[in-house]
Amino acid sequence: MPTRPTNERRQAWYAAVRAHGALTEVMEQQLEADAGMPLGWYDVLVNLYLAPGHALRMSELADAVLMSRSWLTRRIDQLERAGLVERCSAGDDGRGVRARLTREGKRAYLKLERVHSSTIDTHFLPYATTAEAEVIQRVMKRVAANARRELGRPE
Amino acid sequence: MPTRPTNERRQAWYAAVRAHGALTEVMEQQLEADAGMPLGWYDVLVNLYLAPGHALRMSELADAVLMSRSWLTRRIDQLERAGLVERCSAGDDGRGVRARLTREGKRAYLKLERVHSSTIDTHFLPYATTAEAEVIQRVMKRVAANARRELGRPE
DNA sequence: CCTAAGTAGTTGCTAGTGGAAACAACATCA
Protein backbone atom coordinates (compact mmCIF):
# COMPACT_ATOMS: atom_id res chain seq x y z
CA MET A 1 0.00 0.00 0.00
CA PRO A 2 1.46 3.33 -1.00
CA THR A 3 2.07 5.89 1.69
CA ARG A 4 0.07 9.05 1.17
CA PRO A 5 2.01 12.24 0.57
CA THR A 6 3.34 13.73 3.77
CA ASN A 7 1.40 16.90 3.20
CA GLU A 8 -1.86 15.07 3.22
CA ARG A 9 -1.01 12.98 6.25
CA ARG A 10 -0.24 16.10 8.25
CA GLN A 11 -3.87 17.08 7.90
CA ALA A 12 -4.66 14.51 10.56
CA TRP A 13 -2.75 16.54 13.12
CA TYR A 14 -4.29 19.81 11.99
CA ALA A 15 -7.72 18.27 12.35
CA ALA A 16 -6.87 17.09 15.85
CA VAL A 17 -5.69 20.56 16.83
CA ARG A 18 -8.88 22.16 15.57
CA ALA A 19 -11.05 19.55 17.25
CA HIS A 20 -9.20 20.07 20.50
CA GLY A 21 -9.65 23.82 20.34
CA ALA A 22 -13.32 23.71 19.51
CA LEU A 23 -14.24 21.00 21.97
CA THR A 24 -12.26 22.68 24.73
CA GLU A 25 -14.24 25.82 24.16
CA VAL A 26 -17.49 23.89 24.31
CA MET A 27 -16.25 22.26 27.50
CA GLU A 28 -15.48 25.62 29.10
CA GLN A 29 -18.92 26.94 28.32
CA GLN A 30 -20.60 23.80 29.56
CA LEU A 31 -18.68 23.71 32.83
CA GLU A 32 -19.35 27.36 33.44
CA ALA A 33 -23.06 26.99 32.69
CA ASP A 34 -23.79 23.68 34.41
CA ALA A 35 -21.27 23.58 37.24
CA GLY A 36 -20.26 27.23 37.65
CA MET A 37 -16.59 26.30 37.60
CA PRO A 38 -13.78 26.96 35.16
CA LEU A 39 -12.03 24.17 33.29
CA GLY A 40 -8.79 25.28 34.95
CA TRP A 41 -9.96 23.80 38.24
CA TYR A 42 -10.45 20.35 36.83
CA ASP A 43 -6.89 19.04 37.00
CA VAL A 44 -6.35 20.05 40.60
CA LEU A 45 -9.68 18.69 41.78
CA VAL A 46 -9.20 15.37 40.00
CA ASN A 47 -5.81 14.84 41.54
CA LEU A 48 -7.04 15.71 45.00
CA TYR A 49 -10.10 13.51 44.69
CA LEU A 50 -8.11 10.49 43.63
CA ALA A 51 -5.45 10.95 46.31
CA PRO A 52 -5.67 9.01 49.59
CA GLY A 53 -7.71 11.06 52.03
CA HIS A 54 -8.51 13.46 49.19
CA ALA A 55 -5.36 15.33 50.18
CA LEU A 56 -1.89 15.99 48.77
CA ARG A 57 1.21 17.93 49.67
CA MET A 58 1.46 21.18 47.75
CA SER A 59 4.61 20.13 45.97
CA GLU A 60 3.23 16.72 45.00
CA LEU A 61 0.15 18.38 43.61
CA ALA A 62 2.21 20.93 41.71
CA ASP A 63 4.21 18.12 40.13
CA ALA A 64 1.06 16.17 39.31
CA VAL A 65 -0.43 19.01 37.32
CA LEU A 66 2.92 20.02 35.80
CA MET A 67 2.77 23.55 37.16
CA SER A 68 5.03 25.72 39.31
CA ARG A 69 4.64 26.03 43.03
CA SER A 70 3.63 29.64 42.96
CA TRP A 71 0.99 28.74 40.41
CA LEU A 72 -0.38 26.09 42.74
CA THR A 73 -0.30 28.39 45.76
CA ARG A 74 -2.55 30.82 43.98
CA ARG A 75 -4.88 28.20 42.56
CA ILE A 76 -5.34 26.70 46.00
CA ASP A 77 -6.03 30.22 47.26
CA GLN A 78 -8.90 30.41 44.80
CA LEU A 79 -10.26 27.01 45.69
CA GLU A 80 -9.99 27.78 49.38
CA ARG A 81 -11.89 31.02 48.91
CA ALA A 82 -14.54 29.02 47.07
CA GLY A 83 -14.71 26.65 50.01
CA LEU A 84 -13.70 23.57 48.04
CA VAL A 85 -10.29 23.01 49.56
CA GLU A 86 -8.68 23.60 52.92
CA ARG A 87 -5.05 23.73 53.92
CA CYS A 88 -3.86 21.59 56.79
CA SER A 89 -0.49 20.75 58.23
CA ALA A 90 1.51 17.88 56.84
CA GLY A 91 1.99 16.03 60.10
CA ASP A 92 5.62 15.41 60.78
CA ASP A 93 7.06 18.07 58.47
CA GLY A 94 6.45 21.52 59.88
CA ARG A 95 7.17 23.19 56.56
CA GLY A 96 4.70 21.15 54.60
CA VAL A 97 1.14 22.02 53.79
CA ARG A 98 -1.47 19.60 52.57
CA ALA A 99 -4.37 20.68 50.41
CA ARG A 100 -7.48 18.68 51.19
CA LEU A 101 -10.90 18.62 49.59
CA THR A 102 -13.69 19.76 51.86
CA ARG A 103 -17.05 18.03 51.82
CA GLU A 104 -18.22 20.68 49.39
CA GLY A 105 -15.06 20.16 47.39
CA LYS A 106 -15.89 16.50 46.90
CA ARG A 107 -19.40 17.34 45.82
CA ALA A 108 -18.06 20.00 43.48
CA TYR A 109 -15.61 17.58 41.94
CA LEU A 110 -18.28 14.98 41.30
CA LYS A 111 -20.42 17.61 39.64
CA LEU A 112 -17.50 18.82 37.54
CA GLU A 113 -16.64 15.28 36.55
CA ARG A 114 -20.23 14.58 35.57
CA VAL A 115 -20.43 17.60 33.29
CA HIS A 116 -16.97 16.94 31.90
CA SER A 117 -17.78 13.36 31.00
CA SER A 118 -21.13 14.23 29.58
CA THR A 119 -19.57 16.79 27.27
CA ILE A 120 -17.22 14.14 25.94
CA ASP A 121 -20.10 11.71 25.62
CA THR A 122 -22.17 14.06 23.55
CA HIS A 123 -19.45 15.80 21.53
CA PHE A 124 -16.81 13.19 20.97
CA LEU A 125 -18.03 9.64 21.41
CA PRO A 126 -20.85 9.81 18.85
CA TYR A 127 -18.27 10.59 16.18
CA ALA A 128 -15.93 7.72 16.88
CA THR A 129 -16.71 4.04 16.72
CA THR A 130 -15.07 1.74 19.22
CA ALA A 131 -12.45 0.78 16.68
CA GLU A 132 -11.74 4.38 15.80
CA ALA A 133 -11.48 5.35 19.46
CA GLU A 134 -8.94 2.59 19.92
CA VAL A 135 -6.85 3.87 17.04
CA ILE A 136 -6.91 7.40 18.39
CA GLN A 137 -5.99 6.30 21.86
CA ARG A 138 -3.12 4.16 20.66
CA VAL A 139 -1.62 6.77 18.37
CA MET A 140 -2.09 9.68 20.76
CA LYS A 141 -0.52 7.81 23.63
CA ARG A 142 2.55 7.17 21.54
CA VAL A 143 2.70 10.79 20.44
CA ALA A 144 2.31 12.08 23.98
CA ALA A 145 4.91 9.70 25.37
CA ASN A 146 7.41 10.73 22.73
CA ALA A 147 6.75 14.43 23.16
CA ARG A 148 7.10 14.22 26.93
CA ARG A 149 10.38 12.39 26.50
CA GLU A 150 11.47 15.20 24.22
CA LEU A 151 10.51 17.72 26.87
CA GLY A 152 12.65 15.95 29.43
CA ARG A 153 9.86 14.63 31.59
CA PRO A 154 9.17 11.07 30.52
CA GLU A 155 6.84 9.79 33.23
CA MET B 1 -19.06 -6.50 18.01
CA PRO B 2 -19.72 -5.28 21.51
CA THR B 3 -19.24 -1.63 22.27
CA ARG B 4 -16.58 -1.01 24.88
CA PRO B 5 -17.70 0.61 28.11
CA THR B 6 -18.11 4.35 27.76
CA ASN B 7 -15.51 4.98 30.41
CA GLU B 8 -12.89 3.21 28.44
CA ARG B 9 -13.79 4.87 25.18
CA ARG B 10 -13.42 8.28 26.75
CA GLN B 11 -9.76 7.51 27.24
CA ALA B 12 -9.29 8.20 23.56
CA TRP B 13 -10.20 11.83 24.08
CA TYR B 14 -8.05 12.14 27.19
CA ALA B 15 -5.12 10.74 25.23
CA ALA B 16 -5.73 13.27 22.45
CA VAL B 17 -5.80 16.12 24.96
CA ARG B 18 -2.52 15.04 26.50
CA ALA B 19 -0.89 14.54 23.13
CA HIS B 20 -2.06 17.96 22.03
CA GLY B 21 -0.66 19.59 25.13
CA ALA B 22 2.70 17.89 24.96
CA LEU B 23 3.21 18.31 21.24
CA THR B 24 2.15 21.94 21.40
CA GLU B 25 4.79 22.54 24.02
CA VAL B 26 7.42 20.85 21.86
CA MET B 27 6.24 22.97 18.95
CA GLU B 28 6.61 26.18 20.95
CA GLN B 29 10.14 25.31 21.96
CA GLN B 30 11.08 24.31 18.45
CA LEU B 31 9.70 27.46 16.86
CA GLU B 32 11.38 29.62 19.45
CA ALA B 33 14.70 27.86 19.00
CA ASP B 34 14.77 27.42 15.23
CA ALA B 35 12.75 30.37 13.98
CA GLY B 36 12.79 32.78 16.90
CA MET B 37 9.05 33.23 16.69
CA PRO B 38 6.19 32.27 19.00
CA LEU B 39 3.52 29.79 17.95
CA GLY B 40 0.95 32.53 18.45
CA TRP B 41 2.15 34.21 15.28
CA TYR B 42 1.49 31.20 13.12
CA ASP B 43 -2.21 31.62 12.47
CA VAL B 44 -1.95 35.23 11.43
CA LEU B 45 1.03 34.66 9.17
CA VAL B 46 -0.55 31.66 7.45
CA ASN B 47 -3.72 33.55 6.70
CA LEU B 48 -1.82 36.52 5.34
CA TYR B 49 0.47 34.39 3.24
CA LEU B 50 -2.39 32.52 1.60
CA ALA B 51 -4.41 35.66 0.92
CA PRO B 52 -4.26 37.34 -2.49
CA GLY B 53 -1.42 39.86 -2.42
CA HIS B 54 -0.43 38.49 0.99
CA ALA B 55 -2.78 41.06 2.46
CA LEU B 56 -6.12 41.11 4.31
CA ARG B 57 -8.44 43.63 5.87
CA MET B 58 -8.11 43.73 9.63
CA SER B 59 -11.65 42.55 10.16
CA GLU B 60 -11.36 39.70 7.69
CA LEU B 61 -8.19 38.57 9.36
CA ALA B 62 -9.76 38.79 12.80
CA ASP B 63 -12.62 36.63 11.61
CA ALA B 64 -10.24 34.17 10.00
CA VAL B 65 -8.36 33.54 13.20
CA LEU B 66 -11.49 33.64 15.35
CA MET B 67 -10.23 36.50 17.51
CA SER B 68 -11.52 39.92 18.47
CA ARG B 69 -10.53 43.07 16.67
CA SER B 70 -8.65 44.51 19.58
CA TRP B 71 -6.71 41.29 19.80
CA LEU B 72 -5.78 41.54 16.16
CA THR B 73 -4.81 45.19 16.46
CA ARG B 74 -2.27 44.28 19.08
CA ARG B 75 -0.95 41.23 17.30
CA ILE B 76 -0.42 43.26 14.13
CA ASP B 77 1.33 45.86 16.27
CA GLN B 78 3.78 43.18 17.33
CA LEU B 79 4.31 41.88 13.83
CA GLU B 80 4.77 45.39 12.52
CA ARG B 81 7.38 46.11 15.16
CA ALA B 82 9.13 42.92 14.12
CA GLY B 83 9.07 44.14 10.53
CA LEU B 84 7.03 41.22 9.21
CA VAL B 85 3.83 43.09 8.44
CA GLU B 86 2.91 46.58 7.35
CA ARG B 87 -0.37 48.41 7.44
CA CYS B 88 -1.63 50.02 4.31
CA SER B 89 -4.87 51.67 3.31
CA ALA B 90 -7.73 49.58 1.98
CA GLY B 91 -8.19 51.46 -1.27
CA ASP B 92 -11.74 52.67 -1.64
CA ASP B 93 -12.73 52.43 2.01
CA GLY B 94 -11.05 55.16 4.02
CA ARG B 95 -11.79 53.45 7.32
CA GLY B 96 -10.24 50.18 6.33
CA VAL B 97 -6.72 49.04 7.00
CA ARG B 98 -5.04 46.16 5.28
CA ALA B 99 -2.30 44.16 6.92
CA ARG B 100 0.26 43.01 4.38
CA LEU B 101 3.29 40.78 4.69
CA THR B 102 6.56 42.50 3.99
CA ARG B 103 9.31 40.75 2.08
CA GLU B 104 10.78 39.72 5.42
CA GLY B 105 7.35 38.65 6.55
CA LYS B 106 7.11 36.20 3.67
CA ARG B 107 10.52 34.80 4.42
CA ALA B 108 9.61 34.53 8.09
CA TYR B 109 6.40 32.71 7.28
CA LEU B 110 8.19 30.19 5.10
CA LYS B 111 10.69 29.56 7.85
CA LEU B 112 7.93 29.20 10.43
CA GLU B 113 6.04 26.83 8.17
CA ARG B 114 9.14 24.74 7.62
CA VAL B 115 9.81 24.32 11.32
CA HIS B 116 6.14 23.76 12.04
CA SER B 117 5.85 21.00 9.47
CA SER B 118 9.06 19.39 10.47
CA THR B 119 7.93 19.19 14.07
CA ILE B 120 4.81 17.36 12.98
CA ASP B 121 6.85 15.13 10.72
CA THR B 122 9.16 14.06 13.51
CA HIS B 123 6.75 13.99 16.44
CA PHE B 124 3.45 12.91 14.99
CA LEU B 125 3.73 11.16 11.63
CA PRO B 126 6.10 8.41 12.77
CA TYR B 127 3.48 7.27 15.26
CA ALA B 128 0.57 7.02 12.84
CA THR B 129 0.31 4.83 9.78
CA THR B 130 -1.48 6.18 6.76
CA ALA B 131 -4.59 4.29 7.74
CA GLU B 132 -4.45 5.57 11.29
CA ALA B 133 -3.92 9.13 10.13
CA GLU B 134 -7.01 8.80 7.98
CA VAL B 135 -9.08 7.62 10.90
CA ILE B 136 -7.88 10.48 13.06
CA GLN B 137 -8.55 13.05 10.39
CA ARG B 138 -12.03 11.73 9.69
CA VAL B 139 -13.10 11.56 13.33
CA MET B 140 -11.53 14.85 14.35
CA LYS B 141 -13.10 16.69 11.47
CA ARG B 142 -16.51 15.47 12.52
CA VAL B 143 -15.86 16.41 16.12
CA ALA B 144 -14.62 19.88 15.20
CA ALA B 145 -17.52 20.52 12.85
CA ASN B 146 -20.02 19.52 15.50
CA ALA B 147 -18.35 21.56 18.22
CA ARG B 148 -18.22 24.64 16.02
CA ARG B 149 -21.88 24.22 15.23
CA GLU B 150 -22.51 24.04 18.95
CA LEU B 151 -20.55 27.25 19.44
CA GLY B 152 -22.67 29.00 16.89
CA ARG B 153 -20.03 29.42 14.23
CA PRO B 154 -20.47 26.58 11.76
CA GLU B 155 -18.18 27.54 8.91
C1' DC C 1 23.93 20.99 70.33
C1' DC C 2 24.69 24.26 66.71
C1' DT C 3 25.57 25.97 62.46
C1' DA C 4 25.32 25.45 57.28
C1' DA C 5 22.87 23.99 53.71
C1' DG C 6 18.74 22.53 51.76
C1' DT C 7 13.53 22.32 51.19
C1' DA C 8 8.41 23.87 51.36
C1' DG C 9 5.47 27.20 50.54
C1' DT C 10 4.26 32.11 50.00
C1' DT C 11 4.68 36.73 48.22
C1' DG C 12 6.14 40.75 45.34
C1' DC C 13 7.21 41.93 41.03
C1' DT C 14 6.94 41.74 36.23
C1' DA C 15 5.42 40.89 31.60
C1' DG C 16 1.96 39.39 28.86
C1' DT C 17 -2.92 38.24 27.50
C1' DG C 18 -7.41 39.32 26.08
C1' DG C 19 -12.21 41.14 26.56
C1' DA C 20 -15.58 45.17 27.05
C1' DA C 21 -16.55 49.54 26.16
C1' DA C 22 -15.55 54.14 24.64
C1' DC C 23 -13.88 56.55 20.82
C1' DA C 24 -12.54 58.78 16.16
C1' DA C 25 -12.79 58.43 11.40
C1' DC C 26 -15.22 57.26 7.73
C1' DA C 27 -19.31 55.13 4.89
C1' DT C 28 -24.05 54.68 3.64
C1' DC C 29 -28.69 55.58 3.25
C1' DA C 30 -32.84 58.10 3.88
Place this chain on the structure above:
DNA sequence: TGATGTTGTTTCCACTAGCAACTACTTAGG
Protein backbone atom coordinates in the same frame (compact mmCIF):
# COMPACT_ATOMS: atom_id res chain seq x y z
C1' DT D 1 -27.41 66.71 5.19
C1' DG D 2 -28.22 64.20 9.08
C1' DA D 3 -28.87 59.62 11.26
C1' DT D 4 -27.05 55.35 11.64
C1' DG D 5 -23.64 51.78 11.03
C1' DT D 6 -18.76 50.13 10.42
C1' DT D 7 -13.81 49.95 11.04
C1' DG D 8 -9.99 49.98 13.63
C1' DT D 9 -7.72 51.78 17.80
C1' DT D 10 -7.31 52.76 22.56
C1' DT D 11 -8.19 52.68 27.46
C1' DC D 12 -9.24 50.21 31.25
C1' DC D 13 -9.47 46.20 33.76
C1' DA D 14 -8.98 41.48 35.34
C1' DC D 15 -6.48 37.56 34.95
C1' DT D 16 -2.33 34.51 34.18
C1' DA D 17 2.05 32.66 35.17
C1' DG D 18 6.97 32.69 35.94
C1' DC D 19 11.09 34.34 38.55
C1' DA D 20 13.31 35.71 42.43
C1' DA D 21 13.26 36.97 47.13
C1' DC D 22 11.65 35.71 51.49
C1' DT D 23 10.11 33.01 55.83
C1' DA D 24 9.91 28.98 58.27
C1' DC D 25 11.27 24.79 58.90
C1' DT D 26 14.35 20.37 58.42
C1' DT D 27 18.54 17.82 57.98
C1' DA D 28 23.47 16.89 57.83
C1' DG D 29 28.12 17.72 59.52
C1' DG D 30 31.17 19.33 62.83
